[in-house]
Amino acid sequence: MTTARDIAERLQISASTVGRALADDPRISPTTKQRVAQVAAELGYVVNRAARMMRGVSSNLVGLVVPDIRNSFYSTTAHALSKCLEQGGYQLTLSETDDDRDTELRHVRELSSASVAGIIIVPSVKPHPDAVRLLAALPHIQLLRQNPALADRWFGIDDAQALTQAAQHLLQLGHRHIAYIGGSPELPTGAERLRGFRAALAGTPAAAQAIEETGIPSSGDFGREALRRLLERSDAPSAIVTGSVQITQAVLDELLDRGVSVPEQLSVVGFGDEPGFRWWGPGLTTLALPVSDLATACGLWFVHQMMGKPPNLAGYRSISPATLVTRGSTRAAGPASAA
Amino acid sequence: MTTARDIAERLQISASTVGRALADDPRISPTTKQRVAQVAAELGYVVNRAARMMRGVSSNLVGLVVPDIRNSFYSTTAHALSKCLEQGGYQLTLSETDDDRDTELRHVRELSSASVAGIIIVPSVKPHPDAVRLLAALPHIQLLRQNPALADRWFGIDDAQALTQAAQHLLQLGHRHIAYIGGSPELPTGAERLRGFRAALAGTPAAAQAIEETGIPSSGDFGREALRRLLERSDAPSAIVTGSVQITQAVLDELLDRGVSVPEQLSVVGFGDEPGFRWWGPGLTTLALPVSDLATACGLWFVHQMMGKPPNLAGYRSISPATLVTRGSTRAAGPASAA
DNA sequence: CTGAAAGCGCTAACAA
DNA sequence: TTGTTAGCGCTTTCAG
Numbered sequence: 001m002t003t004a005r006d007i008a009e010r011l012q013i014s015a016s017t018v019g020r021a022l023a024d025d026p027r028i029s030p031t032t033k034q035r036v037a038q039v040a041a042e043l044g045y046v047v048n049r050a051a052r053m054m055r056g057v058s059s060n061l062v063g064l065v066v067p068d069i070r071n072s073f074y075s076t077t078a079h080a081l082s083k084c085l086e087q088g089g090y091q092l093t094l095s096e097t098d099d100d101r102d103t104e105l106r107h108v109r110e111l112s113s114a115s116v117a118g119i120i121i122v123p124s125v126k127p128h129p130d131a132v133r134l135l136a137a138l139p140h141i142q143l144l145r146q147n148p149a150l151a152d153r154w155f156g157i158d159d160a161q162a163l164t165q166a167a168q169h170l171l172q173l174g175h176r177h178i179a180y181i182g183g184s185p186e187l188p189t190g191a192e193r194l195r196g197f198r199a200a201l202a203g204t205p206a207a208a209q210a211i212e213e214t215g216i217p218s219s220g221d222f223g224r225e226a227l228r229r230l231l232e233r234s235d236a237p238s239a240i241v242t243g244s245v246q247i248t249q250a251v252l253d254e255l256l257d258r259g260v261s262v263p264e265q266l267s268v269v270g271f272g273d274e275p276g277f278r279w280w281g282p283g284l285t286t287l288a289l290p291v292s293d294l295a296t297a298c299g300l301w302f303v304h305q306m307m308g309k310p311p312n313l314a315g316y317r318s319i320s321p322a323t324l325v326t327r328g329s330t331r332a333a334g335p336a337s338a339a
Numbered sequence: 340m341t342t343a344r345d346i347a348e349r350l351q352i353s354a355s356t357v358g359r360a361l362a363d364d365p366r367i368s369p370t371t372k373q374r375v376a377q378v379a380a381e382l383g384y385v386v387n388r389a390a391r392m393m394r395g396v397s398s399n400l401v402g403l404v405v406p407d408i409r410n411s412f413y414s415t416t417a418h419a420l421s422k423c424l425e426q427g428g429y430q431l432t433l434s435e436t437d438d439d440r441d442t443e444l445r446h447v448r449e450l451s452s453a454s455v456a457g458i459i460i461v462p463s464v465k466p467h468p469d470a471v472r473l474l475a476a477l478p479h480i481q482l483l484r485q486n487p488a489l490a491d492r493w494f495g496i497d498d499a500q501a502l503t504q505a506a507q508h509l510l511q512l513g514h515r516h517i518a519y520i521g522g523s524p525e526l527p528t529g530a531e532r533l534r535g536f537r538a539a540l541a542g543t544p545a546a547a548q549a550i551e552e553t554g555i556p557s558s559g560d561f562g563r564e565a566l567r568r569l570l571e572r573s574d575a576p577s578a579i580v581t582g583s584v585q586i587t588q589a590v591l592d593e594l595l596d597r598g599v600s601v602p603e604q605l606s607v608v609g610f611g612d613e614p615g616f617r618w619w620g621p622g623l624t625t626l627a628l629p630v631s632d633l634a635t636a637c638g639l640w641f642v643h644q645m646m647g648k649p650p651n652l653a654g655y656r657s658i659s660p661a662t663l664v665t666r667g668s669t670r671a672a673g674p675a676s677a678a
Numbered sequence: 679c680t681g682a683a684a685g686c687g688c689t690a691a692c693a694a
Numbered sequence: 695t696t697g698t699t700a701g702c703g704c705t706t707t708c709a710g
Contacts, residue, residue, distance in 0.1 A: 001476075003702095003703060003704085004703070004704070005703075005704095013680075013681085014680070014681045014682075015681095015703085015704080015705095016680080016681065016682080016683095016704090016705075016706080017679090017680055017681075019703095019704065019705060019706090020680085020705090020706095023705085027679060027680080028679070028680080029679060029680090032679085032680085044469070044472060044473070046448060046451050046452045046473070047452055047703090047704080048393075048452070048454065048702090048703055048704070049389075049452050049453050049454070049704095050388075050389045050390075050392035050393050050398070050453075050454060050702085050703080050704090051389075051393055051686090051702075051703035051704040051705085052703080052704055052705075053389035053686090053704090054387075054389050054390055054393060054685085054686040054687065054688090054702090054703080054704070054705090055685085055686060055703090055704055055705045055706080056686070056705085057704095057705085059389070059453075060449075061432070061453070064433075068418065069408070069414050069417050069418050069421070070411070070414050070415055070418045072409070072411070072414075075408050075409050075411075075414040075417075076409055078408050078414075078433060079407065079408050079409045079435065082408070082433060082434075082435050083435070086445075091432060091434070091446075091449050091450075091453070092432065092433045092434075093400070093430060093431065093432040093433065094403075094417060094421060094431045094432070094433045095421075095430070095431075096418065096421050096422070106425075107430075109385055110399075110430050111430075112385050113385045113386050113387070113388050114388050114389075114398075114400070114430070115387065115388070115389060130383070133383060134383070134385070137340075249614065252618065256618070274614060274615065275588065275613060275614070275615050276613065276614050276615010276616065276618050276619070277615065279591065279595070279615050279618045279619040279620070280615070280618040281618070340687095342686095342687060342688085343687070343688070344687075344688095352696075352697085353696070353697050353698075354687085354688080354689095354697095355688090355689075355690080355696080355697070355698080355699095356695090356696055356697075358687095358688065358689060358690095359689090359696085362689090366695060366696080367695070367696080368695060368696090371695085371696085386687090386688080387686090387687055387688070389686085389687080389688090390686075390687035390688040390689085390702090391687080391688055391689075392688095392702090393686090393687080393688070393689095393701085393702040393703070393704090394687090394688055394689045394690080394701085394702060395689090395702070396688095396689085679710105680709100680710085681708105681709080681710075682707105682708090682709080682710095683706100683707090683708090683709100684705105684706090684707085684708100685704100685705095685706095686703105686704090686705095687702105688701100688702090689700100689701095689702095690699100690700095690701100691698105691699090691700090692697105692698085692699085692700100693696105693697080693698075693699095694695105694696085694697075694698095
């Protein structure tokens with residue numbers, strides 16, 4: 001590995017001059033800069049970030065902490081962030097928590113140890129106190145989920161509004177017996193979505209009946225089981241709304257396996273707009289989430305804030321609306337259901 | 340940030356003792372270790388990796404360089420690798436190249452500058468010579484694509500065998516007029532897949548006719564255009580095989596838009612098994628790729644090799660077979676096509 | 679415009 | 695079993 005000193009010796013100048021030339025310091029003569037750049041290129045010089053960091057400069061690493069990158073939600077986020085941060089000279093590191101607080105803690109520790117410039121995190125249900133402490137010492141932004149113990153900097157989706165919209169769509173189609181299958185209300189997002197669903201039904205003049213099932217979404221099993229329970233009820237619903245991407249996927253699979261005809265027997269509104277959702281059956285009516293825009297906004301904001309000297313770390317909340325994409329999986333309720 | 344020296348002062352011992360205690364050095368007494376651990380926890384100490392790295396220890400960072408993380412191919416890879424590497428104490432950093440050699444170079448430079456322990460890369464079509472040079476100085480593994488200029492360490496899929504299998508499936512169903520839409524043969528994977536397709540058709544006793552279309556897959560446009568051209572031919576094929584995930588997605592969309600009935604009018608074999616593929620129409624017959632296993636094998640191998648002192652960096656090639664998943668999009672050729 | 683020197687936090691060789 | 699010391703490569707005063 002060639003060092004700045006190597007370049008210095010080659011040119012018979014001091015290491016500090018080389019450092020300054022490389023940093024484009026105005027005090028260095030253009031000719032010297034020229035020659036330094038020349039030799040640096042020749043020798044394939046790359047700065048040693050470790051050494052630079054030891055001088056107090058924080059790294060150009062930004063940690064992205066998400067539950068599972070295979071979720072297209074998060075891979076889209078990673079992509080958008082990576083693009084943004086690259087512009088600002090930052091590099092993304094990826095940590096997967098599996099929604100496990102200990103794993104999360106390990107990763108946050110790791111990131112702290114690497115002196116990352118900042119962390120963008122989708123916090124687990126209840127982060128470890130040590131993780132909270134470590135995060136407090138680092139610039140961080142919460143994504144999607146919002147935990148009160150962490151900084152008041154959050155970029156998310158209007159979860160309540162999203163589900164209200166989904167439920168209202170079904171109500172307008174005449175459905176009066178609507179089920180919700182969603183994630184655990186222990187998660188801030190889960191709670192909000194449930195709230196939104198309830199709000200829509202509460203606001204209906206005609207009596208509408210709601211059935212709710214909530215559980216841990218990450219295991220696809222929950223979604224399938226919940227759907228099964230729903231369909232086997234004597235008062236089975238005429239429409240269902242799902243409250244997480246994983247649950248939606250599980251429900252779609254189960255509907256296919258059981259040969260339920262959609263929308264004839266059942267209307268379905270999904271959550272999220274994964275690549276395959278429009279291919280499913282008659283096309284899935286679903287809540288499209290502006291994940292990419294959200295992540296881009298988050299990345300831009302982060303870079304912008306970090307550029308300030310000292311970095312400005314005020315609180316900030318950005319809340320984006322979901323939009324309902326109407327496809328074939330929902331239709332007006334038949335007379336039996338509308339009764 | 341608390342340093343090892345802080346702990347040392349607190350306990351009236353030397354910094355090196357602290358360092359050794361933390362490293363669980365056998366020469367340090369259990370009581371001292373105990374007390375050091377105690378104070379470290381109290382003060383929320385985390386090692387400064389930058390400082391450690393300056394002592395020659397390479398970082399625990401492993402760079403993953405892929406074209407686009409939104410491709411589920413790569414997000415699956417990232418997930419599997421992340422899990423493996425975590426076991427070995429490594430942390431993944433993510434770089435997206437967009438298949439652009441300059442972007443690739445920038446990222447490799449960045450990684451080199453961060454003294455990563457290694458790089459796992461899906462190389463672009465023709466990597467920049469500087470990138471090749473930088474990589475030569477770093478432990479790296481090629482994934483999926485194989486470039487002769489880089490190290491002879493590769494984990495990939497038997498692309499030729501995969502397409503041979505797909506084509507043979509169609510031949511066995513009686514199709515004699517089969518089209519292939521695939522990625523550019525400039526990419527090693529593109530070339531291999533085309534070779535496999537040709538091999539299958541060449542080996543048929545009865546005369547089978549092949550039509551080939553290749554181009555840049557990443558722009559979904561190519562797939563759609565290619566399909567359009569194919570369908571408008573007077574000698575339109577009775578079956579098509581696709582040779583990349585993006586092309587498959589584009590083709591599926593186009594088929595849906597044009598209302599082509601599959602498999603009645605056309606049999607289709609896809610490439611890769613994205614989440615939504617089984618939801619498409621009658622279910623897509625497709626080549627399932629063992630991406631997760633592949634990445635896991637790659638990660639395990641990497642960690643294993645790096646554990647050696649000095650790290651063993653022999654050449655290695657791992658080639659995994661794809662498997663054909665038969666669903667509803669393929670059926671026996673009708674008399675017209677079989678003619 | 680350039681050089682000399684100090685020091686960031688850690689580890690490892692050498693001493694005790 | 696523990697302490698002392700030096701040095702990794704860079705930036706950044708302070709001096710020319």
